[in-house]
Each structure stands twice: as structure tokens, then as C-alpha cells.
Amino acid sequence: MRRDELPILHVDMDAFYVEVERMRDRALVGRPVIVGGSGRRGVVASASYEARAAGVHAAMPTAQARRLCPSAVVVTSDFSGYIEASAAIAEVFESVTPHVEPIALDEAFLDVSGAHRLFGSSSEIAWHLRNAVREAVALDCSVGVASNKTLAKLASVAAKPTVHADGPQPGLGVRVVSVAEGLAFLQAHRVEALWGVGPVTLRRLNEIGVYTVADLAALPLERLVSTVGAAHGAHLAALAQGIDDRPVHRGGLPRSVSHEQTFEHDLTDIDLIRSEAVRLADAVASRLRSNGLSGRTVTVKIKHPDFSLRTRAHTLGESIQTGRALAHIAQRLIATLPLERGIRLLGVAVSSLEEAASADSAVATGHVDGSDGDSSPPRQLELDLDVPLGAGTSDDVGTAWGPTGDSELDLRLADALDAIRNRFGRAVIAHGPAALRDDAPGERRWGR
Helix, strand or coil: CCHHHCCEEEEEECCHHHHHHHHHCHHHCCCCEEEECCCCCCEEEEECHHHHCCCCCCCCEHHHHHHHCCCCEEECCCCHHHHHHHHHHHHHHHCCCCCEEEEECCEEEEECCCCHHHHCCHHHHHHHHHHHHHHHHCCCEEEEEECCHHHHHHHHHHCCCECCCCCCECCCCEEECCCCCHHHHHHCCEHHHCCCCCHHHHHHHHHCCCCEHHHHHHCCHHHHHHHHCHHHHHHHHHHHCCCCCCCCCCCCCCCEEEEEEEEEEEECCHHHHHHHHHHHHHHHHHHHHHCCEEEEEEEEEEECCCCCEEEEEEEEEEEECCHHHHHHHHHHHHCCCCCCCCEEEEEEEEEEEEECCCCCCHHHHCCCCCCCCCCCCCCCEECCCCCCCCCCCCCCCCCCCCCCCCCHHHHHHHHHHHHHHHHHCHHHEECHHHHHCCCCCCCCCCCC
16 A cells, blocks of 8 residues: 555544634633633533643543643633534535544544545645645644554544643644554554553553553453453454554434533432423434434433432334423433432433434424514523323333323424524523523533
8 A cells, every 4th residue: 555545534623622712712812721611510621732731631620620720711612613613624524535434523534545536645635634624614633644543543643733831832733654654653652542442441451561552462362351351352452453444434323412411519309300301301302303313212311429320221112303202201211210319410312313204394384483573582481391200100111101202292392492493592492490590401511
């Protein structure tokens, strides 16, 4: 394989959330910035390179980040700007190749093996993408070019800006890893750089003297398998030898749609927890409909004050996409969970997704106008989607479910909600006690 024929690119935006916020507020440029939750239970989603120089990193509690970098500006934001920028970036990728596999809002794999005739070598394509992304959204990205996904991902990291006490230093922008240098480049990395090496696996590998990918490559397979298991051991052994045959999968249906909320104070009131479940269910259902999706598996997740997690899931015989149907299932799942200790986080998700049939509702295409010629902002309406629970449902998920699909009335109501919110904004309609909340699901993704 010639250098020009390296098929896989990994494109990763540089401090994406931070740089989008800096585009919104130019006063943030050059200052240490933390994007995430601002309260006592907030976590860091992204940090500028100035903040990283002080030791701040993603997933760190915001309180700890503030101690490390007292001069940092903490920004909390909804996802609207990030999604808009991500969509524009995706258009750039798709202008080069249809083989794009999004990993997150700010990164993707591309297979450019069919793009050389139009755009030149893989290295030239990488620079073209970097320049085109900057032209489209005024943001920088780093691009790794290699023969497989593992090497391309590591190469994009090597292309990124670096952290220094006197300020961030520009990176290479593009890093090409040829086939000849691939193994040496790979095995020089710490072992935690490999996919599948999380905290537990890392601890087990360190206990047997494995700290680098080279150490892992030299380890007998039998020892590795006895340490991390047969399947995981075989996977890691192959990666350590530079073997990664995973193709780039074109973007298709997402695996799931979810929303979760970390609360400022632990919730112990069952009625309040149920109300929050309705609120999250409505947000998830709204996202499903806006993307033309429905799903069959509903999952709820809670996190206790001691950070222990519990989940419950139920798979339906038919897919759903309305808030009432989703809230019905979510609340019954919540009734099976231990809530006595309180919860600090609640999440609702829908998976087993499929494209939804087009709605044929007169409400969806009807004229929605609640202003009556009045130019004043519309008053917030209160909508109750709460589902009363019958006796005997708290211990048995599999019985007494009642209707679990989208009724015709549910679908018409959902159409009306969408039309009203599209006209007047999401905050115009809320649910029961949730109407008093000052934020919507998704606006506080990293804790209050």
C-alpha cells in the first residue's frame, strides 16, 4: 500500500465545545474556559488548552476544576450551537466521501479510498478537509491518516495542539502514519490509548507489568486471556499488533435517543421523581419525532447518592414515539427501582430504533396560532402527561402494563405539541410541576 492509498482518516475537532462558545462570546478567546455544569455537582465536558495546562480535563468535577484553575470561566450551554456546527462539519465530510462514521458531534472516521481521483492523496484530502472545515465553521480540527481506525485515531491525537504552561502550542494539524512506521508508532503509546482499555482493564494490565502497547504485544496470549478474559484478550492482542479490520460504517440510525438529568439536590419524593420522568420522556419523544424515528426498548437509569447505578428496561411489541406512551413505560420501570435512598441522576432512553411511518394527522398540517392578533409572548401552558400507577406494579415489570403503544390520540397530541413548539418555542408547553423548572432536558447535561 502506497502512502497515498492510506484509506482511513480520523477527524477530531480541537476543544470543540469551548471553541463554539468562543465564537458566541469573543471575550472568552485567550482565557481559560471550562464548558460543563457550574454547580456543586457539575462535571467538565470540555476545557480550553489554557485550562488543561492547569490540570483540568473532561469528566472532572467542576468544583475540582475551579480549584485547579481559579481564573477559568465556566460556561453552561444548551446543545443548539454544537449541533448546528456539527451538522455543517458533516456536510464538509460528505462532500468528499459518503463513507463517514460519526463518533460524536466533534469527531468521525472517513474512508477516502474512493476519493483519490478527485481530491488527490490521503494527505492532500486531510489538508483539504481541515481547510474546508475552517472555512465552513471557523473552527480547527486535527486529522489522522493511517491504514486502520486504531492508527488513525492515535494519529489525530498526535496532530493536536499541545498544552504548555506558557500557553497552547499549535499542533501538526495533520499526522500521516505510513504502513512502514505503523507498528512502531502504535507500540510507543501507553496501553490505555487502545480501545477497550478502561480503568478496570488498565489496573489489571498494570498489575502484570503491562504499561505500554509494546508491553502488551510482548505478553503471551495465554497470560493476557487469563487476566482479562478470552474475547477481550484476543481483541487487545490483535490491536497491539496493529491488526484492526473494522470498516468505516456509514452513518445510519443512532443506537438510542436519551436524556438524563443530574439534580442539584438528591430527589426522594416519588411524585417529583415521576414528574421528572415525564419531563425526560417528553424530551426523548420529541427528539425521536424530529428525526423521524420510533423505538421499542425503553430504559430508565438512576444514580444513587453513592454514585451506584441501576437500570431497568422493557421491550415493547411495537415501536413508540410519543411522550405519553414513553412516560407510561418509564414510570412503571421507575416503580421497580429502589428509591428510598434518593437519586442524584435520572435518565430515560429509547433504543431498538427504526424509521417511523409518516404521520397522517390533520393537526400536523393544520394552522396553529394562539396569538389572536396579540403580539405579546404566549403564556406558558401546563400539560399533564402523568400516568397513574395501579397497585401491584412496583415489583413486577412484566405484568399489568396496560396499553403500551402510541394511540391515535397520542399521535395527534404529539403532532399538536410539535406544531405549537415549532411556532412559539419549546418552553411554551411543559408538564405539571416541570412547568416551574427554568431549564429543559439537554440544557444541563453536565449537572447544575
